[in-house]
Amino acid sequence: MDQKRYSEMNEWELKQEIATLTEKARKAEQMGMVNEYAVYERKIAMAKAYLLNPDDFQPGEFYEIEGDPQSLFKLQYINGVFAWGYRLNDPHTEVALPISLLKKRG
Helix, strand or coil, X not given: CCCCCHHHCCHHHHHHHHHHHHHHHHXXXXXXXXXXXXXXXXXXXXXXXXXXXXXXXXXXXXXXXXXXXEEEEEEEEEXXXXXXXXXXXXXXXXEEEEHHHEEECC
16 A cells, blocks of 8 residues: 655545544553654654644744743744754754644743
């Protein structure tokens, strides 16, 4: 079976994929499979990114990072569904995050 890329899926397919991955993540967590759980969480974040509009994220703005509320992220630019920038606590290291992990402050 050929798996479609998230970029090729429509909204319904993405939501189905997220539901499937969420269930797999839940089972992995229950079984104590930490690494497998983390992989599913990353896949869920990627799939969710394709449900968002990259134009809703503005370069120069600060965002909270989902799952890391203590860390602020300064957005430099968007490339596809990835936000490039840096964490304020590590301004010399550029990182890319799926836009689904960014939350507006306030």
